[in-house]
Amino acid sequence: MTKLAMEGGRPARTKPLPPNYPGATVYGAEEAQGAAEVIHAQSPFRYYGPNVKNEVRTFEEEMARHLNVPYVLGVTSCTAALVVALKALGIGYGDKVIVPAITFLATPGAVVCANAVPVFVDADDSMNLDPADLERVMDKDVKAIIAVSILGNPCDMDPILAFAKKHNLYVIEDVAQSCGASYKGKVTGTMGDIGVYSFQMNKILTAGEGGALVTSNPELFDRAVRYHDQGMFRDKARYGIESADEEKAFIGQNYRMSEITGAVLNEQWKKLGGIVSSMQTRCRELQAKLTAELPDMKFRRLADPEGDIGSNLGMILPSTAFTQAFIKAMAAENIGAYTLYGSRPVYMLPQLFHQRTAEKDNFPFNYPFENPVVYTEDMCPQAVDYIARTVYVPISPLLTEQDVEEIAEGIVKVYRHIAQVQV
Numbered sequence: 001m002t003k004l005a006m007e008g009g010r011p012a013r014t015k016p017l018p019p020n021y022p023g024a025t026v027y028g029a030e031e032a033q034g035a036a037e038v039i040h041a042q043s044p045f046r047y048y049g050p051n052v053k054n055e056v057r058t059f060e061e062e063m064a065r066h067l068n069v070p071y072v073l074g075v076t077s078c079t080a081a082l083v084v085a086l087k088a089l090g091i092g093y094g095d096k097v098i099v100p101a102i103t104f105l106a107t108p109g110a111v112v113c114a115n116a117v118p119v120f121v122d123a124d125d126s127m128n129l130d131p132a133d134l135e136r137v138m139d140k141d142v143k144a145i146i147a148v149s150i151l152g153n154p155c156d157m158d159p160i161l162a163f164a165k166k167h168n169l170y171v172i173e174d175v176a177q178s179c180g181a182s183y184k185g186k187v188t189g190t191m192g193d194i195g196v197y198s199f200q201m202n203k204i205l206t207a208g209e210g211g212a213l214v215t216s217n218p219e220l221f222d223r224a225v226r227y228h229d230q231g232m233f234r235d236k237a238r239y240g241i242e243s244a245d246e247e248k249a250f251i252g253q254n255y256r257m258s259e260i261t262g263a264v265l266n267e268q269w270k271k272l273g274g275i276v277s278s279m280q281t282r283c284r285e286l287q288a289k290l291t292a293e294l295p296d297m298k299f300r301r302l303a304d305p306e307g308d309i310g311s312n313l314g315m316i317l318p319s320t321a322f323t324q325a326f327i328k329a330m331a332a333e334n335i336g337a338y339t340l341y342g343s344r345p346v347y348m349l350p351q352l353f354h355q356r357t358a359e360k361d362n363f364p365f366n367y368p369f370e371n372p373v374v375y376t377e378d379m380c381p382q383a384v385d386y387i388a389r390t391v392y393v394p395i396s397p398l399l400t401e402q403d404v405e406e407i408a409e410g411i412v413k414v415y416r417h418i419a420q421v422q423v
């Protein structure tokens, strides 16, 4: 067996891998020109200016066409899209919303911003929410489920949608990490009532910041537009939506997307197909090589292997100690590998665990629920276990076959060493 780089052996790679920002690493002259045109037109605001290019509008139309949904609304971030979605659904004080134990802080954070309280369901070996645990948190105050597709892997939507239907719950799909994913031939983000996307730096497509909300429901879209634009609906004619302002108007906020963001996203959106097919190809090559060399290796389960975008290869290792040793040894081989979110379920973050908000009296957690919402460390034991021993290797769209060869070599070497030492 070859020596680990950590112990003085030759590292599997000498050059660093491309940075893990799929959209940003394929930026080119097109994004620069799109943004420059908005500047030259002196019209960075979507609704008026001397020479509005309608970049946000075009982006919304293109995204709608690609996803085959009638309504897309560009907003400032996915956190904003989540808040707008919850407001559109009329969710607020006194309501509970089901959130997976493994997700980014933004998901439960948006629930709290909408004055509702998150309740957490466990994860399974896909790292997405375990539909079998939904019943545990269910009561009359639960109004919605936010299904998060973690790192490119679509949620198992059939049982989630069936549960939601049975209990009359709304479904929001948080697709922040999984733009381009699909489930049984359906586009992830278009199966529930509302889907939300992120275009932050870390995501598949990016303008640095940005988000979008998609829906097929004109009533929800009407409310979403109003909430995102100070309670106004400026271009109803575009959608053929008739609504009496006096009756429908309510107070909103400002989550409008800028034209510069729209222009960059218009170019990014054209590249999605290429980014996804290249990640999928490389991810499958890597998994095939590892499967051949390491028959014991357990991979993260994919609800629909065809629909996974391949942005990361997830490996479930035998223990937490194995995982930590693996990450350290891989770093010495010049191959990044990581666990998600500091290896902890989101509810273990102190601000959530202690239910601390910026508001008086711990609002909205102070609502006198019939079943009080209390978080305990072991309430989602599978999530606690899986998150600490599932390690991800990011798959950049820029990886070459040679890169995949070297990554596989590094993983095989490190895995065998640790397995030998730890058994």
Ligand SMILES: *Cc1c(COP(=O)(O)O)cnc(C)c1O
Binding pocket: 076, 077, 078, 079, 080, 103, 104, 106, 107, 148, 174, 176, 177, 197, 198, 199, 200, 209, 210, 211
């Ligand atoms: C990144 C992320 C968000 C928030 O997206 P922003 O655009 O940064 O607000 C929400 N949910 C998940 C699962 C995310 O990964």
